[in-house]
Amino acid sequence: MKNLLITKLILAAILASSLLMLSLHPAYSADESSPSIHPLSKSELNSLIHDTFNVMKKHYIEPSVVANTEQFILEKLKQGQYASIHTIEDFANLIGRDIRHITGDSHLSLFTVNDNEQITHILSHKTGKLTYNHAFEEIRYLDGNIGYLKFNKFHPDEKARETVDAAFNFLKKSDGMIIDLRDTVGGSPYLVQYILGYFFPVKTPLWEVLDRSDKSLDSIQVIEHSGHKRFHSDYPIWILTSHDSASATELFLGVMQANGKATLVGEVTSGAGFYVGVKKITPELVFRISLSKPVISANQQNWEKKGITADIQVKAMDALNYARRLAFESSTIR
Missing domain, CATH: 3.90.226.10 (2-enoyl-CoA Hydratase; Chain A, domain 1)
Structure with missing residues (x-):
């Protein structure tokens, strides 16, 4: 009986831990309104990078820096440094971070939106000194x-x-x-x-x-x-x-x-x-761009x-x- 009780407690702890881990990773939610309902394939990742830099080439205030930035990102991709990108949110966070770092433009970022969501370059803030x-x-x-x-x-x-x-x-x-x-x-x-x-x-x-x-x-x-x-x-x-x-x-x-x-x-x-504005890369991915x-x-x-x-x-x-x-x-x- 004592061993059975210990076994049940261990199983309960594992279940609780699993539930906690799920709550800490909302990107993997089955919510159909989320843009990340499936992992990105390698071809989708390549396509997103291509589409992102097409937007940047067309609109960015400093066109002379775009080619080097794209080359740097593609080299990191080739070296497998983006293996941790599984969802479109991962893409927005990691690729957006690297574009911002390479260009030195602190305004640049990528973010995801839901269908028909109004997009804006204006940043929102949690309630506090900025509100x-x-x-x-x-x-x-x-x-x-x-x-x-x-x-x-x-x-x-x-x-x-x-x-x-x-x-x-x-x-x-x-x-x-x-x-x-x-x-x-x-x-x-x-x-x-x-x-x-x-x-x-x-x-x-x-x-x-x-x-x-x-x-x-x-x-x-x-x-x-x-x-x-x-x-x-x-x-x-x-x-x-x-x-x-x-x-x-x-x-x-x-x-x-x-x-x-x-x-x-x-x-x-x-x-x-x-000056900053926003441009859509895909229906789900948006560029906050200078x-x-x-x-x-x-x-x-x-x-x-x-x-x-x-x-x-x-x-x-x-x-x-x-x-x-x-x-x-x-x-x-x-």
């Missing part, structure tokens, strides 16, 4: 009547403009401002354009959008809005940067720096300098892979204290 209050985290006054503003994303929601207006209205009595963008991951260039309207007159040239042939697609200027003009002239601004400050964040930083409107304090930024690039009007620069260098280079963790000292000294001089 609460349109990613505006902190606003207050510091010593010397210096405003402090921290937000973590240029949120794409149209209602984010209301949050921007509330923040800048709160700070309009300040004698200077520290804008903390050390954790700001990027976001919407349209919100960048809107916020810049608080610092520059209407119709000030901000940036040009160029295609892969360096042909101008659009010219972006400051737009009219109902916000106050308190910060337009003789108003000191310090912006905090880090290696994580990326994409639309760098667009904002670059315009402010190139126009002599702010002093950047911190680290060289991420170097993600392209399609065009912004060039700052004031200095004709794009920051892809270079980042933007702070005027005062210090570790990101020390940037706030350094900027506060500069702001306090500035306020006592005035």
Whole structure:
């Protein structure tokens, strides 16, 4: 009886372990809505690589890097380094990772979708600092009547403009401002354009959008809005940067720096300098791909892979204290 009981306990443990392993690998689910209902064959893998690079050759902003990237991927395939790719999700994760690594373009990724699912380049985030209050985290006054503003994303929601207006209205009595963008991951260039309207007159040239042939697609200027003009002239601004400050964040930083409107304090930024869109590779596989690039009007620069260098280079963790000292000294001089 004792041996029989032990045997039953062992079988129960094995069953529980198997169920746990199944729950940890949803890619193998029998859910028919999932794009990965069968393992990829070798011919399907080759076909997906071919289709992926056809899309990249047709649309990618830097066509000169596509051939070398494809050759590198095909060589890894030949060497058997993609033997772990069994599903389309595996393909998206591993091939997308390698394309991103080879090109150095942090915007690039592959992802899967279900039939008739709406696709977008806009990244979704778990509930937290990138979603609460349109990613505006902190606003207050510091010593010397210096405003402090921290937000973590240029949120794409149209209602984010209301949050921007509330923040800048709160700070309009300040004698200077520290804008903390050390954790700001990027976001919407349209919100960048809107916020810049608080610092520059209407119709000030901000940036040009160029295609892969360096042909101008659009010219972006400051737009009219109902916000106050308190910060337009003789108003000191310090912006905090880090290696994580990326994409639309760098667009904002670059315009402010190139126009002599702010002093950047911190680290060289991420170097993600392209506009992104989405292109379908197959009905199940989508490419989040760089399609065009912004060039700052004031200095004709794009920051892809270079980042933007702070005027005062210090570790990101020390940037706030350094900027506060500069702001306090500035306020006592005035």
